[in-house]
Amino acid sequence: MPWQNHSWHTTLYLSPVGYSTQAICFGGGIFEIELDFVHHQLHIKSSNAATQHIALKTMSVADFYKELFEKLAASGIDIKIHGRPNEMEPAIPFASNTAISTYDPEAANLLWKAMLKSNGVFNKFRSGFIGKSSPVHLFWGAFDLAVTRFSGRPAPLHQGGMPNMPLDVMQEAYSHEVSSAGFWPGSTDSPMAVYYAYAYPGNEAYAKQKVLPEQAFYSPEMGEFFLKYEDVQSSSDPERTLMDFLQTTYEAAANTSNWERKALEK
Structure with a gap:
């Protein structure tokens, strides 16, 4: 996605069930990632592929990160990200953060x-x-x-x-x-x-x-x-x-x- 002033292209927005990236242009279509806190799932919606789902549950960041990119790949979405958190210490790379994180x-x-x-x-x-x-x-x-x-x-x-x-x-x-x-x-x-x-x-x-x-x-x-x-x-x-x-x-x-x-x- 092209850079928008003040990093506005990176933010999330309230949705009827949680938080959403809103529409992201990719591969001649659009996709959206939504965190659903009503049904406790992550949804990957694409104009070019079937919707993918990931259960929100207690697990490690590394496992969640791995599954997310597997689901994106299955939807034909090949993207690269920074791969570590911002505005917090320590900034452990997502792929390396194997500590179990509780989902409530x-x-x-x-x-x-x-x-x-x-x-x-x-x-x-x-x-x-x-x-x-x-x-x-x-x-x-x-x-x-x-x-x-x-x-x-x-x-x-x-x-x-x-x-x-x-x-x-x-x-x-x-x-x-x-x-x-x-x-x-x-x-x-x-x-x-x-x-x-x-x-x-x-x-x-x-x-x-x-x-x-x-x-x-x-x-x-x-x-x-x-x-x-x-x-x-x-x-x-x-x-x-x-x-x-x-x-x-x-x-x-x-x-x-x-x-x-x-x-x-x-």
Whole structure:
């Protein structure tokens, strides 16, 4: 697939049953890979071949990787990928990662449902902006569902810092000023699901802005605003609570960085 700005060609999208690559052009047709968290299968759909399936279950990354490429080959799809994870340590090559990884069907389904609800609010938020905006998409490296707005102006050269992420990819991703927000389900080291928002480049005034709801807070260590998922989930109007967070953190970025808001907003 041709490179799209800010690596948007590599992201996943919410589907009615999970996450999807959406259509990828190949061999005079298209194919799609979908992770199905309702029936707990991976589907390889092709315009040139029958649909292939892989059961999602407890197994090693190496075994899953091997079966995936066998199924792709059976569909006549010959592709090459980087072959190791990004944005995490250690970056063990997929073909060499023989440790058994647990697949929890219930947890996978619940995460998809949380992202599905977030996806709807993110798209509603996105509709109020007429400048350049990303789609609502899932970055599988850090595993966050994100939406990003752009001022249209170039940004200072990014210095990188993400583990196992090429510097030139990071610099292209942050080539222009952004206000970005998303949902992150947490990790072993930080087991708290949150909504986040940040601006690049940042500025001192951004951190001091008043944002909604009152439970939202700024982390000096991360340089981002956060709102716990549980605070949204338990509010009397979760959609309004999340929309307030998205809108006020965007305004914090746009106002302190002097974006041309009249030209960018409906």
